[in-house]
Amino acid sequence: MTAPTTSAGFDAAYRAPLTLWGDIRVPREVKAIADRLADGKVLELGCGLGRFSQYLAERGLDSTGVDFSPVAIDKASARVAGKARRANFMVADVTNLHVPGGPFDAAFDIGCFHCLDAEGQAAYAAGAASVLKPGATLLIWGMETAPSDQPFTPDAAEAIFEGHFRLVRSAPSRRRFARSYWLWLERL
Numbered sequence: 001m002t003a004p005t006t007s008a009g010f011d012a013a014y015r016a017p018l019t020l021w022g023d024i025r026v027p028r029e030v031k032a033i034a035d036r037l038a039d040g041k042v043l044e045l046g047c048g049l050g051r052f053s054q055y056l057a058e059r060g061l062d063s064t065g066v067d068f069s070p071v072a073i074d075k076a077s078a079r080v081a082g083k084a085r086r087a088n089f090m091v092a093d094v095t096n097l098h099v100p101g102g103p104f105d106a107a108f109d110i111g112c113f114h115c116l117d118a119e120g121q122a123a124y125a126a127g128a129a130s131v132l133k134p135g136a137t138l139l140i141w142g143m144e145t146a147p148s149d150q151p152f153t154p155d156a157a158e159a160i161f162e163g164h165f166r167l168v169r170s171a172p173s174r175r176r177f178a179r180s181y182w183l184w185l186e187r188l
Ligand SMILES: C[S@@+](CC[C@H](N)C(=O)[O-])C[C@H]1O[C@@H](n2cnc3c(N)ncnc32)[C@H](O)[C@@H]1O
Pocket: 005, 007, 010, 021, 022, 023, 045, 046, 047, 048, 049, 066, 067, 068, 069, 072, 092, 093, 094, 095, 109, 110, 111, 112, 115
């Protein structure tokens, strides 16, 4: 099965009880966001079922998760209802980002950016910059052989984010058993 590319395709995937990318363990790189920010506002791009935003809300951050799949956002909202008051989910397209509640102190993305084509990635970089505070960190995890036709590497990302973010650090990863990277970008 190939990964979906459209909102409708992801909706169909999220109607199933399990998704292909169902690694629900909170990555230590995401936990580190809560270790670093005592409080503040965090944005998750392509949040899916919202488990990581829920985790950060439970750690005391105001967390907003966005995704273009209404099915995922409904499921994320239903799961936190009455539990994680500081988690908030909304439908939004990361290639045309409009999200209230900013500017944010940090943002993160586990497996959304690598779904986008070149045009979408350029729009994502500008949109993420528009909602983050200067100096804020954008953490991205993506697979080197991405679901889109765009390779995801530190060099490729550095070129796409140029003018909006600077690449501060990268680390290879085997999350989901795939050759992949964590990138830490700083909003200029
Ligand atoms: C591989 S899933 C990862 C979901 C979640 N981050 C996780 O790790 O469980 C990629 C997510 O990105 C979302 N996505 C893809 N393209 C998007 C876009 N243009 N705007 C918003 N969300 C998008 C999908 O709906 C999906 O939820």
